[in-house]
Amino acid sequence: MSHAKPRQSIAVDAMGAENGTAEVVRAVQLALTEIPDLGQIVLVGKARLLTTLLRKVGLDKDQRITIFPATEVITMEDKPVEAMKRKKDASMLRAIELVRSGECGAMVSCGNTGALMAAGTVRLRQLPGVERPSLAPTMPSPEQHFVLLDAGANHSAKPIHLVHQAVLGSNYARVILGVKKPRVGLLSIGTEESKGNELILETNRLLKLCGGLINYHGPIEGFDVFSNEVDVIVTDGFTGNVVLKTCEGLFKTLKAYLKSEIMKNPVRVAGGLLSKGAFTDIKKRLDPDRYGGAPLLGLNGMVIKAHGSSNHTAIMNAIRTASLVLSHDLRTHSVNDIAEANRRIAEDAARE
């Protein structure tokens, strides 16, 4: 175990995951073989436990892994702000601290979302020019996956927040989806520019000032979310959270329903077996573990939130997201584009 290399290292919160520290260690083991050009991994958690678990998988002497000790854990039941004050030596807080000090370029955690957002915001603050962070999961879809933000970091929004989300989401989609000019859509109740509430109308106007910075497609409606109209969907955190969870719920319900209908009689079961390849391919394509992490975009330091119930594949993919973001220098691109967007909006305001 060596000292972490500055900036390229990734801090991984080894505690607070529902599946335990062993699952996180398994994820790191997988990451070492699966992710090209992976930087140093700093595992943050109980040192003795981590040493034991690493030894078990033959990684206790691996130069690519460092242990950073932390004795406390923020649980899912903890109240965010309270936990931040009481549990100074929590693994999550230590991991964020490693990003703040510059020792790590990014951190990954499966822990309490509220605490992660609160601690991330308080300790790291926002990127220059950005008012607040937003949660940006990648949503699987048959044709082209897409980035949805804000998925719930905030519960209301102003037009400027949505503009920042468009710029940050666009830069992020370039990295995570590998699309050169991601199409950005503003989620509304119709595709006509005259439709929507005040937030939508004003945001639409401001987004049209951002030509060159983003590839703005215009307002979209619910029908377009899964029809490969856009690569980035911008919405307020309330709507985004409802959409994310409703779609996840609907997908699960349909899967269970299809299964129960196929199991109803032997002929259907036989048919199901013959067409099993179709279901396997669909499952693979729409696997939520594929993008196991959602970044909190707009923080002055990269924080990746993984599901509390993540398995090692999902956690490994969250580490992959961190690695991609660092190697593409997302931060510099984002800061420059945000500055230009703010400049144009200020100019527009001065004109009026």
Added chain:
Amino acid sequence: MSHAKPRQSIAVDAMGAENGTAEVVRAVQLALTEIPDLGQIVLVGKARLLTTLLRKVGLDKDQRITIFPATEVITMEDKPVEAMKRKKDASMLRAIELVRSGECGAMVSCGNTGALMAAGTVRLRQLPGVERPSLAPTMPSPEQHFVLLDAGANHSAKPIHLVHQAVLGSNYARVILGVKKPRVGLLSIGTEESKGNELILETNRLLKLCGGLINYHGPIEGFDVFSNEVDVIVTDGFTGNVVLKTCEGLFKTLKAYLKSEIMKNPVRVAGGLLSKGAFTDIKKRLDPDRYGGAPLLGLNGMVIKAHGSSNHTAIMNAIRTASLVLSHDLRTHSVNDIAEANRRIAEDAARE
């Protein structure tokens, strides 16, 4: 053709449907055999065309059908308010007029939604005690279908609007779902009462004052929408519209995707054929035509909006909805419950 019986009659806008007047006549033909205790049907549209179409299906002398002449049609491209002024003899406006005058108890239309909402609101006004109407489609779900409102009649909301929706939606769900005490959920970003924006927090507080009037289940999140937690989902028109359309889009996308995956090779195709019964049953259960119409709840007169592209089954089911609502005297129950809810909220406000 006889004179329409007051109050029990249903006006059907025979024009403005994408599939033409013939499809509406087919729907009426089906309604006469499918719907028990169906009242008089008043077909509103071009008299000569309707007479010809009715003659073709042997219904031109049927006592249960009346023709009410209207020479103009509001198209999907028409601007609502403008169309209302210019096309005085539009079938949609004539049908609404029949409800206003009391000659019909309800009206059904596949026409321009914006025009229907505008004309419905201007001509019928709101139910006593209600500030504005909301669109209330019934959403198909594997276990228990549910009513979602507002699905887009308005693009923002105040707490009192959501309380009215809860009361109106609850009374409507009793009729359309046949559930005695419909469970009412408030769509939020978590099930904890402390979560959500100001609108949610205050609405939650007010809904708790409505015990006895509604069976309030509390806040729900997106995961719960399709998991049979509640029978009525209350939300603002922006979120509701996005949820409705996103789910419809996701379902269509998944259906097409599954089909394309099964068609990929002969073995899968054979499997698909064997398990076809499962897909047919699912399609039947989740068929959106089953509830072909969504009422505009809160108007002082029953207006049922059917999809512009409705086929005769969907239009027939919209007529069935109108018939159910009339036979259960939804209006009286709703007016009484709204008055009581308003009384409790006023009392609460006076106390503070």
